[in-house]
Amino acid sequence: MSDAYHETRLAQDKRRDVLWQTLWQSWFKSRVPGDGCVLDIGAGYGQFINNVIAKRRIALDLWPGMAEHLDDGVEALIGDLDRIAELDAGSVDYAFASNIFEHVVQEKFASVLDDLKTRLSSRGVLTILQPNYAYAYREYFDDYTHISVWSHTGLKDFLEANGYEVTYFHPRFLPLTIKSRLPVFPFLIKAYLASPIRPMGKQMLFVARPKP
Secondary structure (H helix, E strand, C coil): CCHHHHHCCCCCCHHHHHHHHHHHHHHHCCCCCCCCEEEEECCCCCCCCCCCCCCEEEEEECCHHHHHHCCCCEEEEECCHHHHHHCCCCCEEEEEEECCHHHCCHHHHHHHHHHHHHHEEEEEEEEEEEECHHHHCCCHHHCCCCCCCCCHHHHHHHHHHCCEEEEEEEEEEECCCCCCCCCCCHHHHHHHHHCCCCCCCCEEEEEEEECC
8 A cells, every 4th residue: 555545545543543452352352362473464554463462463564654653573564465475384373354355356365365374373263354345335435445346245255265164254343434423432332342233334354264
C-alpha cells in the first residue's frame, strides 16, 4: 500500500487503537499461544500485533511506513506476501490476516495459503478477518484497492479447495468500519462480541488449518 492510501482511505485513527485493544482482550488473547510465534499479514499500523503477547511477533506489510508504528520487539518484514516463504518451516503458531485478501487476486491468495502450509507449526492456525460481500456489497468497492470478491460461502470453499479445514467461522463477526457516527467504546465492543445477533456485522472471521 502506498503512503497516499494511508493518508486518505486508511488514515490513522485512535478509535482503531481502542478496537484492537478490546479485540485482543476479549477474543484473541485466549486463542493466541503466549509461548509461540505470531505472524501478522498486512499489519498496517501494527494495531493487532502491538497488542499481542507472544514469544515472537512478526509484522508483514508492503507499506514501508509500517515499521515506524511497531512496538519494540516486533520484527518488521517490508515487502510482498511472497516474503512469507522466507520464514522457517514450522515456525509460525498463529497467522493473522485482517482486510488483506480482498486486495489481491485469487492466484496470490492461493500462493499465500500454499506457503503457510509449511510455515505453520503442528498447532498453527490461520485466522482471517475481512469484509463479507454477502452483507457489505453496497460498500465493498468504496475502497478502490479491492479487487477480489469474497463472501463467507466463497471463502470457506476456497480455503477447503486449497488444502485447509475450517475450524471456526462467523459470517458477521464485526461491523465493516469504524468510520461511522457510532461510538467506539470497549464495553460496546465486548457486548457486540457476546451477542448472538449481530445485524450490523459485515466483516467475517475464519479460523483454518492445513488438512492433515
